[in-house]
Amino acid sequence: MLIELGYLHNPKAPPADAAVTAVLRAVERCRADGLPVADLRLYFDWCQYRQTFREPVVARASVGGGPGPAVREMAVDLRQAADTESLEALARAALRQLAPEAPPGPARLYLEEFAPLRASIIWRFNALYWREIEHWERTFRRGFEAALPGGKSDASNPAQVEEAVQQFFDGLRTLEKRGTLPPELFVLEIGAGTGERAGLWLDRFRDLADSHGKDYYGRVRFLLSDYSMPMLERAHGNVLHHADKVSFIALDALDPLKTLAFLRYKILAVHLSNLYDNLPTDEVARRDGRLYLVEGRAYVEDEAAAAVAERYGLPADGLRRQIELLLRIGPDAFPDPTAGVEFWRDLWRLVRLEERYVALEELEEAVTGLDPEVVTDCLASAPGELRCHLSNGALRSFVRTLPLLHPKGTLQVQDLFVTDLADYRRGFRGPGKLDGSIVNWVNGALLRAAADRLGYRVEYTPFRYRPGSAITVLTTSLKE
Amino acid sequence: MADRSLPAILPTAVVGSYSMPGWLERIKTDFFLRRISAHELDEIHDAVTKAAIKDQEMAGLDIVTDGELRRDNLVDYFLVRLPGVQVDHASKRFYYDFYDAAVRGKIPTAPLRLTPDLQFLLRNTERAVKFTVTGPHCLTKRLRNEHYASEPALALDLARILNLELRELVRAGATYLQIDEPYYSGFPEDLEWGVRVLNTMLEGVEAKIGLHICFGNRYGKPTWEGSYRYLFPRILEAQVHQLTLEFARRGYEELALFREWKCPFELGLGVIDVKSPEVESPATVAQRIQAALAVLPAERLYVNPDCGLLHVPQDVAFRKLGAMVEGAAMVRRELGAA
Numbered sequence: 001m002l003i004e005l006g007y008l009h010n011p012k013a014p015p016a017d018a019a020v021t022a023v024l025r026a027v028e029r030c031r032a033d034g035l036p037v038a039d040l041r042l043y044f045d046w047c048q049y050r051q052t053f054r055e056p057v058v059a060r061a062s063v064g065g066g067p068g069p070a071v072r073e074m075a076v077d078l079r080q081a082a083d084t085e086s087l088e089a090l091a092r093a094a095l096r097q098l099a100p101e102a103p104p105g106p107a108r109l110y111l112e113e114f115a116p117l118r119a120s121i122i123w124r125f126n127a128l129y130w131r132e133i134e135h136w137e138r139t140f141r142r143g144f145e146a147a148l149p150g151g152k153s154d155a156s157n158p159a160q161v162e163e164a165v166q167q168f169f170d171g172l173r174t175l176e177k178r179g180t181l182p183p184e185l186f187v188l189e190i191g192a193g194t195g196e197r198a199g200l201w202l203d204r205f206r207d208l209a210d211s212h213g214k215d216y217y218g219r220v221r222f223l224l225s226d227y228s229m230p231m232l233e234r235a236h237g238n239v240l241h242h243a244d245k246v247s248f249i250a251l252d253a254l255d256p257l258k259t260l261a262f263l264r265y266k267i268l269a270v271h272l273s274n275l276y277d278n279l280p281t282d283e284v285a286r287r288d289g290r291l292y293l294v295e296g297r298a299y300v301e302d303e304a305a306a307a308v309a310e311r312y313g314l315p316a317d318g319l320r321r322q323i324e325l326l327l328r329i330g331p332d333a334f335p336d337p338t339a340g341v342e343f344w345r346d347l348w349r350l351v352r353l354e355e356r357y358v359a360l361e362e363l364e365e366a367v368t369g370l371d372p373e374v375v376t377d378c379l380a381s382a383p384g385e386l387r388c389h390l391s392n393g394a395l396r397s398f399v400r401t402l403p404l405l406h407p408k409g410t411l412q413v414q415d416l417f418v419t420d421l422a423d424y425r426r427g428f429r430g431p432g433k434l435d436g437s438i439v440n441w442v443n444g445a446l447l448r449a450a451a452d453r454l455g456y457r458v459e460y461t462p463f464r465y466r467p468g469s470a471i472t473v474l475t476t477s478l479k480e
Numbered sequence: 481m482a483d484r485s486l487p488a489i490l491p492t493a494v495v496g497s498y499s500m501p502g503w504l505e506r507i508k509t510d511f512f513l514r515r516i517s518a519h520e521l522d523e524i525h526d527a528v529t530k531a532a533i534k535d536q537e538m539a540g541l542d543i544v545t546d547g548e549l550r551r552d553n554l555v556d557y558f559l560v561r562l563p564g565v566q567v568d569h570a571s572k573r574f575y576y577d578f579y580d581a582a583v584r585g586k587i588p589t590a591p592l593r594l595t596p597d598l599q600f601l602l603r604n605t606e607r608a609v610k611f612t613v614t615g616p617h618c619l620t621k622r623l624r625n626e627h628y629a630s631e632p633a634l635a636l637d638l639a640r641i642l643n644l645e646l647r648e649l650v651r652a653g654a655t656y657l658q659i660d661e662p663y664y665s666g667f668p669e670d671l672e673w674g675v676r677v678l679n680t681m682l683e684g685v686e687a688k689i690g691l692h693i694c695f696g697n698r699y700g701k702p703t704w705e706g707s708y709r710y711l712f713p714r715i716l717e718a719q720v721h722q723l724t725l726e727f728a729r730r731g732y733e734e735l736a737l738f739r740e741w742k743c744p745f746e747l748g749l750g751v752i753d754v755k756s757p758e759v760e761s762p763a764t765v766a767q768r769i770q771a772a773l774a775v776l777p778a779e780r781l782y783v784n785p786d787c788g789l790l791h792v793p794q795d796v797a798f799r800k801l802g803a804m805v806e807g808a809a810m811v812r813r814e815l816g817a818a
Binding site: 178179180182265373403406407408452453454455456478479480 | 668704
């Protein structure tokens with residue numbers, strides 16, 4: 001049996017010896033009952049997010065892979081499992097589910113069939129959130145930033161913005177000295193947020209350029225982009241005083257080059273904040289040297305689903321249809337849209353993911369759109385047993401942004417990065433829920449490997465402008 | 481006996497490198513990771529070089545190169561052959577990354593052993609050939625100088641060694657040599673000594689000499705942006721016959737520099753954008769050549785891509801060359817020189 005105590009690395013996780021003991025007691029009882037437990041894997045996490053897609057105890061097994069024993073493992077979220085008595089019972093139930101002839105599992109309303117995580121219905125909920133954010137914020141009377149750990153986005157941290165502007169300005173002066181300053185200075189922000197950062201950036205840039213007697217501000221073209229029109233509208237209000245410098249662009253963050261191909265090799269600074277962590281991703285697990293793709297199936301416990309249906313006056317068998325209407329139309333699918341948002345929130349809190357591992361014969365099967373060789377090399381550098389994100393969305397966005405960079409341009413990303421694959425064994429990295437959206441840490445090691453292969457250098461530095469921040473800053477530029 | 485004659489006007493050629501297949505890139509990386517032997521890699525290089533030559537012939541080029549597929553990049557292939565240059569072999573992960581290389585003493589004179597590459601090329605084609613060599617300025621910029629008093633001093637020693645190598649290449653049959661100096665564009669302030677050491681490199685070399693200057697093509701991306709204006713008037717002192725420049729990606733406005741400075745050189749005109757996967761049409765190529773004909777007579781024009789095709793996928797590279805050849809033929813026909 002393999003036991004991984006991932007929670008030990010989390011300073012916020014309280015002592016869990018009692019919980020671990022309770023689970024081991026459940027294992028012993030199952031062994032006494034004749035269940036096969038010797039080749040089990042047990043994972044103990046302390047999930048830092050208030051809401052996740054996990055039950056306190058989950059069981060998962062592998063399918064496919066030919067002859068040889070299937071992978072069977074149990075994962076415990078110690079944050080949700082404070083009561084050791086119920087934990088032991090949950091663990092025993094989960095272990096029984098892993099037995100070769102398992103009894104029927106708990107009654108669940110499944111929202112989809114098993115699929116790679118990037119294709120799960122949970123991403124439709126995530127898209128709904130950004131599309132209908134005004135409904136959500138109006139109903140619950142708080143902005144989306146309030147769900148972030150600091151209650152405010154680090155994107156608009158004044159000290160960080162000031163330093164970024166200074167670096168940009170210094171770069172322009174170098175180009176000017178060499179006689180290679182472009183006539184137009186393109187700057188791109190992907191993910192407009194509230195527009196506060198753009199406003200701050202332009203304020204500071206104008207002041208700095210003016211104080212040095214440079215005409216740079218007059219030449220700047222600031223492209224503020226987002227795929228959510230409501231977000232672009234909101235950002236507009238924060239840059240009104242720079243109106244002739246800013247262009248608002250509806251842009252798919254997964255493919256910036258598609259929209260901005262005319263600016264290939266022309267953009268001097270690209271910035272993103274907390275966007276990659278909100279893009280669809282798959283996960284892979286390596287067990288005994290074999291790679292598995294993690295598939296998920298979203299569900300709501302039957303009992304909880306019935307309660308929601310009753311609360312909103314829906315027939316018990318009409319819940320799935322109503323969810324589909326919500327995802328397609330939004331809260332306006334309800335006679336009272338406010339009730340629609342409340343239904344959405346209540347349901348979202350209940351959505352969980354059942355998982356299974358699907359054996360991969362070839363990595364290419366799992367990395368559609370990614371360079372399998374880069375992924376293979378990157379995973380080969382990691383410790384033996386590993387489960388990590390492929391960060392498909394982030395990687396695609398990153399790779400499709402790099403060609404926009406001017407040879408002396410810089411791409412900067414503030415986000416939750418796992419820069420060392422070994423860190424995947426030292427704590428929970430998502431998915432978690434932030435209000436109506438999803439958060440996953442981004443596989444920074446994979447981004448670095450991809451950039452390296454494409455001729456770019458990636459550096460990671462801690463976000464030092466807010467004490468205790470988990471944010472890391474990725475900076476990319478062309479290799480010299 | 482091979483007939484290596486050229487058309488009367490607008491001969492076509494690649495700049496130097498031909499498309500690197502993805503699998504070859506992996507094999508080269510395997511070599512750096514000690515997964516295959518040098519002997520195996522040599523055999524693979526021979527095979528892919530023959531294929532690159534054949535592709536150029538099939539595309540219809542008048543002048544062919546060896547495709548430079550033996551080279552990691554335009555720098556390391558030369559640096560590792562220079563005695564006295566200390567190379568940190570652990571310093572690169574992918575084959576076209578640059579080594580960390582340093583000079584810690586005077587570089588001794590010794591051959592670079594490039595002639596076998598030229599002889600292989602001559603054995604495997606009956607067309608006219610061009611052989612490319614990286615210039616002393618570029619090599620100097622990639623070397624950590626821990627011995628010489630200045631970069632020009634280091635470059636001068638490199639130029640002397642390269643001069644001997646060029647003479648050796650001429651003895652082995654080279655009639656058309658191209659010197660690559662892309663780093664001029666990154667360090668325009670070096671141009672004065674850059675041209676000086678270039679001329680040292682070319683002293684007594686009895687061959688047609690082209691000088692290729694671009695804005696970088698590392699990993700298929702520009703390394704610098706700017707204008708060729710910085711070249712003038714200093715470049716007029718270069719003892720070369722031809723400048724080979726990139727225009728297709730950057731536009732043809734700077735052709736006017738040739739007129740403005742009464743530039744006496746031939747022009748290797750870039751008509752294929754090697755940083756775009758889009759395949760140009762023959763008509764587009766013809767238009768680009770016509771734009772140059774407004775500035776230079778056809779007798780002084782060579783037709784080539786902007787830069788090496790190393791990073792262009794093979795099928796795209798082949799079709800681009802086909803369009804280039806056809807575009808040049810269209811203009812020849814218009815001029816009655818078909």
